[in-house]
Amino acid sequence: MNNAQKDKAFIWHPFTQTEGLKILPVIKHGKGALLYDENGKEYIDAISSWWVNIHGHANPYIAKKIALQAKKLEQVIFAGFTHQPAIELAERLVQKLPEGFSKIFFSDNGSTSVEVGIKMAIQYWHNLEKPKTKIIALTNAYHGDTFGAMAVGERGLFNRPFESLFFDVEFIDPTKPDEAKLKFEALAATNQIAAFIYEPLIQGSGGMIFYESQLLNELISISNCHSIICIADEVMTGFYRTGKFLASNHLQLSPDIVCLSKGLTGGFLPMGITTCKGFIFDAFTSTDKFKTFFHGHSYTANPLSCSAALASLDIIEKPNFDMLIKGIEQQHLKFLYLLKKLPQIENPRVLGTILAFEVKNEQNSSYFNNIRDLLYNKFIENGILLRPLGNTVYIMPPYIITKKQLKKVYNIILEVLSSL
Ligand SMILES: Cc1ncc(COP(=O)(O)O)c(C=O)c1O
Known part of the structure; x- marks a missing residue:
């Protein structure tokens, strides 16, 4: 086929109705x-x-730092190897995270940071040989566009074609605190719940819905009593969006897993991080190979993304x-x-x-x-x-x-x- 016969390239944009598309x-x-x-x-x-x-x-500072890193090391497989920007980023992030968070797992974006969080929680119970897979999420939630992330999100028009493929999730409405708490307590009492996932204090894509910190504190407290793993999706709220480093910092109780992305690299390059408390990590520490966390993306902990995140932290740590x-x-x-x-x-x-x-x-x-x-x-x-x-x-x-x-x-x- 010669070039003259080829179709003109058409870029299929996200969230964009292709019929009647205007020139962007x-x-x-x-x-x-x-x-x-x-x-x-x-x-x-x-x-x-x-x-x-x-x-x-x-941003000239972040751009310079990425350029310097690109001349040293642009990418290396992160299974079996590590590198300085990832080590430094993990160390510096841990200083900013709530107490108890020292385990850092890299991925590529917000959705994958959520997938990793859900998989960590479910495999935690599997590794302990007490398998549980049911998850509690919030109505109107949005956690991303991959299958696991969609499954814990609001079941609406966005993901209707895929709904029959989603795993079992129980939804509670955070804008109706009394009802939400009652339903949560009843679900927790079944001892079938592996994890509770939430966007802390503000549900972004669901319509910037604010809900009470008191309710979230109570739900985390109930979760703690019933060993339900709390996953805070801070993809949107992280990096001072709500005034504090994490929206979880507005609460009295901390989650067990935190998902980060978006502001992480200052908006320069894609990267996701899922961080968990030591007790979750411990369930994966075994001589049994089947307890390994088998999850990895080609660009896991990409050194350029890490250097952007480090440069972003430099800016965040400036006095003003x-x-x-x-x-x-x-x-x-x-x-x-x-x-x-x-x-x-x-x-x-x-x-x-x-x-x-x-x-x-x-x-x-x-x-x-x-x-x-x-x-x-x-x-x-x-x-x-x-x-x-x-x-x-x-x-x-x-x-x-x-x-x-x-x-x-x-x-x-x-x-x-x-x-x-
Ligand atoms: C709370 C939350 N989680 C996850 C995601 C998905 O992130 P990404 O678009 O990077 O996959 C988003 C994106 O808007 C989000 O707001």
């Missing part, structure tokens, strides 16, 4: 909180490019870093005050660097609500990248966003709301 902006470069398309149009990235980019686009987080939160809180007076919206809320609210409308609040496209397009026209989840509008900016840029985001939101 071609992003040529980024700087700080800004993205620039090929026509020179500027966009404020108010969602940190799917919640990953915490230190700004093309927490002022950035507090500054965004304070600015959000002032805007919240204003939002509370608007009749077109409801339930405005802030946690750390996240601000969210719902736009009132006749349709239900699902992701497929038409108002979502209308809002998205209006924001884009005005040079703001905001990606509403149905009628839920949220801001989750890079931490280096300037006061002026954030003010512009607020102003455009107000303009768009008043035009509805």
Whole structure:
């Protein structure tokens, strides 16, 4: 076949209806909180490019560190070998994690960090020869797009074609604390539950749903009494998104497994980390080869991703870093005050660097609500990248966003709301 007969390449984008697809902006470069398309149009990235980019686009320090690492070692198999960036990253992360977390397992992204967490929990019980496989998760949860991660997520339109293939999961609704606690207690009492997985305090893709820390403390406490392994999916909430290093740091009780990704590399390169407490690791420490954790990805602990994560930690550990987080939160809180007076919206809320609210409308609040496209397009026209989840509008900016840029985001939101 010669070249003339070949089809034109078509890129199949995620979460994008292919019928009637518009021409997408071609992003040529980024700087700080800004993205620039090929026509020179500027966009404020108010969602940190799917919640990953915490230190700004093309951050020169992180870029330099990756380039230096690329000249030394770009990749090496991580089974049977190790390398300095992974060792240093593990050591430095452990300093920041809650007490008891010292075991670090690398993978490639948020979904795989969750898969690893679920597999660790289930194999833990298998290795102890007390097999249990049932999991408790939260309604409206989102944990990723691989099969295990989908199975513990909300059973909705996104994963309907696959639903018959999912394993057994019990769901409780964190927005109905009394009911949730009762159901959780009853399930825990069956002694059949291997693990409880949750997005701590805020359910991201489910619609930036906030729920009470008291409920989560109680559920973790019940789990501890019944030896249920608690898996905190901190893929979105980690790395100061909610004001503290982990959202779990807002709680009195800590989980047994934590899943990390997104902000981990400052938004430069894909990487996932699943960290667990010693008692879980101990169940895999055996002369019996069948107790090994047989899970590994080609790019596990890629040295370039590790160097990006190390550079990101360097920035996080700078003395004034927490002022950035507090500054965004304070600015959000002032805007919240204003939002509370608007009749077109409801339930405005802030946690750390996240601000969210719902736009009132006749349709239900699902992701497929038409108002979502209308809002998205209006924001884009005005040079703001905001990606509403149905009628839920949220801001989750890079931490280096300037006061002026954030003010512009607020102003455009107000303009768009008043035009509805
Ligand atoms: C809480 C949570 N877990 C897991 C994931 C999946 O991460 P990834 O898209 O990197 O696979 C996401 C992505 O949005 C998330 O918000």
